[in-house]
Amino acid sequence: MSEAGKIMLVGIGPGAVEHMTQRARDAIAESDVVIGYVTYIKLVADLIEGKEIIRKSMTEELDRAVSALEAARAGKKVALISSGDAGVYGMAGPTYEVLFQAGWTPDDAVQVEIIPGASALNSCAALVGAPLTHDFCAISLSDLLTPWPTIARRLDAVAMADFVVALYNPKSGRRTRQIVEAQRLFLRHRRPDTPVAIVKSGYRRRQNIVFTTLDSMADADIGMLSTVLIGNSNTFVRHGLMVTPRGYANKYDMEEGGATRDGEKAGRSLSTGLLGWLETLQAEHAAGDSIEVLAARHRLPADYIHATLNEPWEAEAPATEESEA
Numbered sequence: 001m002s003e004a005g006k007i008m009l010v011g012i013g014p015g016a017v018e019h020m021t022q023r024a025r026d027a028i029a030e031s032d033v034v035i036g037y038v039t040y041i042k043l044v045a046d047l048i049e050g051k052e053i054i055r056k057s058m059t060e061e062l063d064r065a066v067s068a069l070e071a072a073r074a075g076k077k078v079a080l081i082s083s084g085d086a087g088v089y090g091m092a093g094p095t096y097e098v099l100f101q102a103g104w105t106p107d108d109a110v111q112v113e114i115i116p117g118a119s120a121l122n123s124c125a126a127l128v129g130a131p132l133t134h135d136f137c138a139i140s141l142s143d144l145l146t147p148w149p150t151i152a153r154r155l156d157a158v159a160m161a162d163f164v165v166a167l168y169n170p171k172s173g174r175r176t177r178q179i180v181e182a183q184r185l186f187l188r189h190r191r192p193d194t195p196v197a198i199v200k201s202g203y204r205r206r207q208n209i210v211f212t213t214l215d216s217m218a219d220a221d222i223g224m225l226s227t228v229l230i231g232n233s234n235t236f237v238r239h240g241l242m243v244t245p246r247g248y249a250n251k252y253d254m255e256e257g258g259a260t261r262d263g264e265k266a267g268r269s270l271s272t273g274l275l276g277w278l279e280t281l282q283a284e285h286a287a288g289d290s291i292e293v294l295a296a297r298h299r300l301p302a303d304y305i306h307a308t309l310n311e312p313w314e315a316e317a318p319a320t321e322e323s324e325a
């Protein structure tokens with residue numbers, strides 16, 4: 001083969017073929033070689049007939065990247081398959097690390113394309129309602145490559161900061177205590193009845209969905225193929241659906257036909273948005289509250305309160321077309 005090869009990092013979505021993007025299918029179709037973890041190869045079995053298949057086990061990520069580079073250097077088009085999105089706890093990072101180590105640069109004859117897919121958090125959220133409609137983050141509980149104190153610090157920080165959280169790699173046959181520790185850290189900041197949804201094998205044959213609460217989540221059936229979604233302090237479950245409010249109730253009275261609340265304006269920051277809050281802060285400080293008292297009240301660092309109080313600021317610009325983001 002004379003043409004330069006290509007590495008395509010293909011995110012195949014949660015599992016079901018109909019949730020794979022057209023570009024992901026095309027990439028697999030145009031590849032000469034398909035490399036992936038055995039389970040993912042099985043998920044795309046219908047699309048890979050007649051191709052060279054390299055099956056690797058779970059722990060052989062770097063091997064998969066090295067094999068992909070070797071094949072691409074030999075002029076082949078390689079589809080490196082990841083479940084969900086290849087850039088979310090997937091093959092994209094390890095592949096670039098291997099490529100850089102081998103002296104590859106973006107000008108190299110071997111091209112690289114990352115093909116996005118729906119990650120587990122998108123798929124699992126879609127199956128349980130609308131849990132991610134406010135700020136959220138993902139944390140992997142796998143300590144195979146990450147020290148536990150790093151994971152625990154992140155859990156503690158996001159639990160305190162009231163993010164909705166998607167826990168990836170929550171539990172395996174050998175890693176059973178991590179989810180219990182995550183629960184312990186979350187319970188320091190969140191109510192025991194905080195809604196939790198556990199999706200196992202979303203959009204796959206053995207799909208199983210459980211709704212539970214933070215104080216019971218560690219007792220639920222959780223495995224290698226589960227994603228655990230923990231709500232924030234406003235998340236609720238109604239009619240079997242987990243929903244995190246977008247914040248409309250802060251501005252509009254939903255019971256009064258959506259009338260704007262006193263002091264609020266459509267298309268403008270909330271009265272408790274940055275500028276409104278700064279006015280409150282200035283007033284509280286002028287009334288004698290110390291920086292330390294304000295820091296404790298607003299649960300923010302004292303040096304931040306100090307800096308904002310001393311920063312000159314301007315009134316909000318006139319309203320423009322802006323969604324309620």
Ligand SMILES: C[S@@+](CC[C@H](N)C(=O)[O-])C[C@H]1O[C@@H](n2cnc3c(N)ncnc32)[C@H](O)[C@@H]1O
Nearest residue numbers: 084085088090119120168169201202224226227
């Ligand atoms: C190594 S990570 C791979 C994540 C993948 N790249 C993604 O974007 O979804 C594996 C973890 O993803 C989650 N996961 C992947 N597919 C899933 C599915 N179909 N249903 C539920 N969780 C899934 C589980 O938490 C699992 O432990």
